[in-house]
Amino acid sequence: MLSKTKAVVHRYNRLAANYDERWRGYLDSTLSKALEIIGPCLDDIILDAGGGTGLLPDLMLRNNCRFRQYVIADLSPKMLQRAVKTHKGDNNISYTLCDSHKLPFLSGSFTTVVSNSSLHYHQNLEQSLSEFYRVLQPSGKLIIVDWCNDPLYFKLITRTLNLTSMPYLRPISSKDLSAALNATGFKVEHLEKWYFGIFPLMILKTIK
Numbered sequence: 707m708l709s710k711t712k713a714v715v716h717r718y719n720r721l722a723a724n725y726d727e728r729w730r731g732y733l734d735s736t737l738s739k740a741l742e743i744i745g746p747c748l749d750d751i752i753l754d755a756g757g758g759t760g761l762l763p764d765l766m767l768r769n770n771c772r773f774r775q776y777v778i779a780d781l782s783p784k785m786l787q788r789a790v791k792t793h794k795g796d797n798n799i800s801y802t803l804c805d806s807h808k809l810p811f812l813s814g815s816f817t818t819v820v821s822n823s824s825l826h827y828h829q830n831l832e833q834s835l836s837e838f839y840r841v842l843q844p845s846g847k848l849i850i851v852d853w854c855n856d857p858l859y860f861k862l863i864t865r866t867l868n869l870t871s872m873p874y875l876r877p878i879s880s881k882d883l884s885a886a887l888n889a890t891g892f893k894v895e896h897l898e899k900w901y902f903g904i905f906p907l908m909i910l911k912t913i914k
């Protein structure tokens with residue numbers, strides 16, 4: 707597990723410099739959907755787990771969607787460095803280098819946890835979900851956007867990538883993700899699927 711985690715860190719350290727530009731279309735599609743579902747958040751203390759270069763809070767602020775505090779947590783130091791640059795001067799945003807499987811936050815620290823396009827790299831989905839559950843306050847929200855490993859053609863693509871260049875990929879079907887969320891104690895309130903090019907995507911809004 708450790709070497710797979712290291713491979714993910716290596717991948718994103720390498721991609722960080724061009725990340726925002728290279729996946730612009732995909733990022734616009736996933737992040738604008740997250741923004742739509744997040745709703746009003748003036749009093750929210752938000753954890754962005756696998757928050758990368760900080761594009762979601764950037765989009766939120768540009769759309770006048772303000773929050774009390776926002777923590778961008780990520781495994782990759784280089785992705786976080788870009789986030790720091792983007793949010794220079796935003797005093798209610800902070801940065802934590804950590805693994806979502808073991809979050810360095812007290813229980814009940816957040817009103818909202820967001821995970822955008824990160825879960826398919828997690829080696830132990832159940833462990834990350836139980837960490838998200840632990841750090842949320844009662845009735846807190848968890849919003850997940852990720853690849854949706856439901857269509858057969860996409861299963862074949864992700865399986866091939868898994869066996870060749872990306873052994874650390876753990877894509878999830880909507881059924882398995884919903885079952886894991888329910889088993890952790892989350893109530894799934896909203897599940898929506900859409901496509902960006904060949905990418906089948908899903909967003910789930912859940913409540914603790």
Ligand SMILES: C[S@@+](CC[C@H](N)C(=O)[O-])C[C@H]1O[C@@H](n2cnc3c(N)ncnc32)[C@H](O)[C@@H]1O
Nearest residue numbers: 718756757758780781782805806822823824827
């Ligand atoms: C595709 S990027 C998404 C970044 C950001 N959420 C966005 O939508 O632009 C995936 C991010 O998840 C991070 N990541 C992957 N596994 C992680 C883990 N176990 N804990 C924390 N971050 C992780 C990667 O370092 C990378 O920055």
